[in-house]
Amino acid sequence: MSHIVVIGAGQAGSSLVAKLRKDGFDGDITLIGAEDVLPYQRPPLSKAYLLGEMELERLFLRPASFYADNNITLKLGQRVTGIDTAAKTVSLGDEVVGYDQLALTTGSDPRRLPAAIGGDLEGVHVVRGLGDVDAMAPQVREGARALIVGGGYIGLEAAAVCAKRGVKVTLVEMADRILQRVAAPETSDYFRALHSGHGVDIREATGLERLEGEGGKVTRAVLSGGEVLEVDFVVVGVGITPSTQLAELAGLDLDNGIKVDGQGRTSDASIWAAGDCASFPYRGRRIRLESVPNAIDQAEVVAQNMLGAARDYVAQPWFWSDQYDVKLQIAGLNTGYDTVVTRQGEGLQRSFWYYADGQLVAVDAMNDPRAYMVAKRLIDMGKTADKGVVADPAADLKSLLKA
Template sequence: MTHFIVIGAGQAGASLVAQLRKQGFEGEITLIGSEPVVPYQRPPLSKAYLLGEMEMERLFLRPESFYADNNITLKLGQEVRNIDPEAKTVTLADEVLHYDQLALTTGSTPRRIPAAIGGDLDGVYVLRDLADVDAMAPVVTDGARTLIVGGGYIGLEAAAVCAKRGVAVTLVEMADRILQRVAAPETSDYFRTLHSNHGVNIREGIGLERLEGVDGAVKRAVLSDGSTVEVDFVIVGVGIAPATGLAESAGLTLDNGIKADARGRTSDPAIWAAGDCASFPYRNARIRLESVPNAIDQAEVAARNMLGADETYVAKPWFWSDQYDVKLQIAGLNTGYDNVVTRAGNDGTMSFWYYAGDQLVAVDAMNDPRAYMVAKRLIEAGRTADKTLVANPDADLKPLLRA
């Protein structure tokens, strides 16, 4: 019987195996994951779950019974030791599995602070998986003190949760401003003010020199300007890297992740890739998208192509972030923008529209789902929006969709 193996039991892996069955594939499916739990949502981990507002079962993408009902073999809590593309085998600790086609949905791994400067001390955490958050939850308590390293969305979301729990938060960002890599100065200013209003001490242009501990537990951070911060725990949010180790050892081509073509196929015709770990063609460039929508959509296209569909993946980049009572929705990619138009609603909503010349390329919308929806549809259609109309908070945006 034909056997498809999927390595990586996150959002992409779960979406891929479900799509295989939805498309009528009747062969064997094996989904291998390194964590001992069924595939689950990651975004709520550092928000609702850490706050105690969501039970673990509600994180699950599908109940465990779904996999049994659909004859999908789960191998959880297992590490893949080797992939042999010539023999078409996957080696686990105690067995060797043969595949006809293989999909890599291995996701990404968090960047960590080196042990040489204290990254291995107890009380230093990253926010990536269920075990990370379960380990951290007991120390995120009223009156505790934390240093958050990194002013991207991961760090800012962690700061918001900690502040809501009564933790004294200091956040350091080595770049000149928070969100510098991913957003315009206008968006940075908005979120700096938001966090400052909630008591977060944001220090930009300052890095971490080292962490110091007592009896193996972190107690102090020494910053690049020579100042110190007394801490009870540290959260590291300095980005993620695609998990490409298995692909590299199997001889697959890498290019900012596992290099996949527009259909999700890697340099080996029997191996596919999707999600955070995969780079793919996009508008005359090659990109890698770290988002839930991309993980789902790319994995489902790859699944259909594994069954012979010959379908091109057309990415529609969109992202979100929840901080305090603000929902940020992002559409498009702001790469190459040279001007930003601000739309400040009379009801407290805010959106920043990114343009390359006169062409709309992206939007950051804060508590403004209408602006987000309109901009997203325009960007996906390759259309633009009149800047004067966008800047006028009293102007209705919907006619832009009919223009």
Template sequence: MGHFIVIGAGQAGASLVAKLRKDGFDGDITLIGAEDALPYQRPPLSKAYLLGEMEKERLYLRPESFYAENNISLRLGETVTAIDPTAKTVTCGTEVLTYDQLALTTGSHPRHLPAAIGGDLDGVHVVRGLADVDAMAPEVTSGKRALIVGGGYIGLEAAAVCAKRGVSVVLVEMADRILQRVAAPETSNYFRALHGSHGVDLRESVGLDRLIAEAGRVTGAVLSDGSNLAVDFVVVGVGISPATELAKAAGLSLENGIQTDAQGRTSDPAIWAAGDCASFPFQGQRIRLESVPNAIDQAEVVAQNMLGANKDYTAQPWFWSDQYDVKLQIAGLNTGYDRVVTRQGQGRQASFWYFKDAQLLAVDAMNDPRAYMVGKRLIDAGKTADPAVVADPDADLKPLLKA
């Protein structure tokens, strides 16, 4: 059956190798990861783990014994430096490994602040991997002063954790509003109010001009509006970029990530890609989904196709974010929406329904699992919802599923 190599030991890579074995592949499998830790789940890093509410061992997707029992060669703390598609080899350290099929689940990199404005100072953190959060955790203590750069979900989640730990938080967002790239103004307004109620100083249309340091450590910040802040540490949440360096060097086609067909195959028929790093066709466009559900589902379809299934991956996008006592659940993609219908519940409960013409595209549901569940089922089935029913907080949503 040959040798299958998977580069990238995150959620997608771990899901892919497990699916290969589950579906009966009895050849050799090698999973290579640059981090020393066993494959782990990332979402709790910036939430429960940073808050000290989750032990490191609970982050691991599977115990180490799983890989040995399933005859999966797990190579951690190793970096692949080259792929040769013609020879079908990968270079890992001083070793050259030969593959029959290769899967790239290389994930993504956090964007850093430029060194010219202080991005490489001590006390400046990104939130992506286990080592990042372990480095930041000692800073997140009561009485400290934090600057959060970026008002996307990563920045807002970091702000929530810091505020819960008694840190004084200023969050700056260069755009006109937080979440501008990913959500409607209604959702931005909801989370602006939520963070304000927890004491976060949230400043929109304000960027970072530069950081100030003493002895190589950040001590302050100058903002684009000329204001000065004294800060003890900085958290940078300005997005991620797909990890495409290996693919590019190997001559694979790129388009906002590693370009794949509907089955996860790259421009080389023996090389596949899944997870954050992969861009794929979806409803007449090409997208890249940065989410755990996509990493799992896409990787499992790729595993099946590596075994000859010839199965298209049909994405059903959904996401979540936890901030304070609010659980945000998102179903669908809101790209191209022209109308938002608000369903207001009790207290913090609310949902925002995105439509294009008469078609339901997406739902943002805050502390409203029923709205999320109904919205997701409608979207997955290609159905829509009656806006009048959605807007009536007393109306039962479940009959929409039978329409």
């Protein structure tokens, strides 16, 4: 009987094994995860869960009974130490598990501050897994002083949660503006004003020289200009890197992640990859998407292809971020944009439409689900949007779909 092994028990791994069973695979399935809890959703960790608004059980993607009822073997709290592609086995310490097909859904790892500048002090946190948030939660309390390192979406979401809890927040970003790598200046301006209005002290073009501590715990931060801040804890949000260590040990091709073809197959015909860890062909280039929708959609296509579907994965990138009472929804990829058109709404409602050579390529929509949905449909269909209609708040956006 055929045996499929999946390494990585996150969103992609859980979606992949569920799709295998849904599509009729009746062989053995083993899902291996390094954490000792059931596969869970990560986005609420740094928001509802950290705020105490969501219990642990509500984080789980599927109950334990799902895996038992579907005859899926869970090996949780276990780390794979190696893959033997010739023997088709994976090693978990002294245990060896054979496979006929293998899927890598190993996700990504947060970038950490070097120990040389105090990154290993107690009270310095990253926001990635359940253990990270559980360790940080007791410190997120009214009157505490926090330093957020990094002005991307991870850092801004952490700043929002801390500020809502009454923490005095300072955020430092080395680049000239927050969100510089991922968004237009208009979006940066919007979120700078939003956070400043909630009391967050944003320092752009400012680096962290080092962290200092007493008794092994962080107590001070020295910024690039020499200023010293007294801090109770630090949150590091400086990005993530694809988890490719196992793939590298197995000799698989890498290219900004585990390199897969359009169907999700790696350079080894028996091994597949999906989710944050995988880079794949997209409109003439190779990309890697760090998002829940991509993890689910790509994993389900890989599951189908493991069963012989030979179907290419057609990505339709979309993302979201919740900060205070603002929901940001992003459709498309803004790479190479040359023009941004602003659509003004009431209050905090706003959307920024990105164009490249006259073609709509992406949108950032704040509290504007209609703009998001219209833009996403246009982008998915390969259509553009009349800039005059977009810029006119009185114009009906749905008319763009009929053009």
